[in-house]
Amino acid sequence: MYVVVMGCGRVGASLAAALLRVGHDVAVIDRDAGAFQRLGPDFAGQTIVGAGFDRDVLIAAGIERADAFAAVSSGDNSNIISARVARETFGIDKVVARIYDTKRAAVYERLGIPTVATVLWTVDRFMSTLVSDTVPTKWREPSGAVVIAQLVELNEDWYGRSVRELEEVTAARVAFLIRFGEGVLPNVRTVLQADDTVYIAAVSGTVGEALARAAQPPPADN
Incomplete structure (x- = not known):
């Protein structure tokens, strides 16, 4: 599976590393090139500097061949816009967004975009949503x-x-x-x-x- 992760904070870096460890291919997008230091020197995936809702940036990250997309930046607006672009423009079926505002999260769930709140089991939920059809x-x-x-x-x-x-x-x-x-x-x-x-x-x-x-x-x- 090829997964594009937008956001290289603690959750994004942890998610990218976990996906790589179990054999998936990963590309990580972040506006700040310095954020990629969280991935460590042995990171085997691709890194792209830019906004995750920018069409050209997404194409550079390989969104056209991606199987899944995770938006995990620190901004609700960026995450949901990126998730919608991945779903609606590029036809990615497995899309999940990190949303801090629980009221907005409910709205996006009704639009068919799974959301994850900032809780201890965030990485678990992302992994389950991206690589499995169930949350066990x-x-x-x-x-x-x-x-x-x-x-x-x-x-x-x-x-x-x-x-x-x-x-x-x-x-x-x-x-x-x-x-x-x-x-x-x-x-x-x-x-x-x-x-x-x-x-x-x-x-x-x-x-x-x-x-x-x-x-x-x-x-x-x-």
């Missing part, structure tokens, strides 16, 4: 720091592998399984089976990446 969070503790989520797409190559291996790859804890309709509390010797429904516990901001890693085959054995 089942429980979040009161501070929002820990989440339990369903692995809605577990690659079949994980079957026969241990829970411990899955935990190492996803950097999450397998909280429990549903197997043959019954709940199972796994231990380090538990082996994943076909038709298991797997629920993980993870820190907010890492859930989307964990889901994406689980959807990929396990790494090859050395």
Whole structure:
């Protein structure tokens, strides 16, 4: 998947890095070239200086071949204009915008543009919206720091592998399984089976990446 991210603040940089880590291609747009320092020296994506609602800037970022667009700058107006240009001018289906004003967010949701508020799980919501059709969070503790989520797409190559291996790859804890309709509390010797429904516990901001890693085959054995 090719994703264009407009805005390279903390959320934009974190989102771009998370998308790259799970194998997607990313371009990041920001008005301030200095903002790209947040991406780090090893950033493998594309960076473009300019306004995210400028047609030429979007074309330079590869919007015409993009599968998804995220507007995460610090301004509501810039985000929603950019999101609408991506959706209405370039026909991008998966578009999401960060909106600070909750009343305006409701309006844009009715226009068919998903919005994300400035909460602890912002990156998780963006990842789920951009690379998945569902938001699989089942429980979040009161501070929002820990989440339990369903692995809605577990690659079949994980079957026969241990829970411990899955935990190492996803950097999450397998909280429990549903197997043959019954709940199972796994231990380090538990082996994943076909038709298991797997629920993980993870820190907010890492859930989307964990889901994406689980959807990929396990790494090859050395």
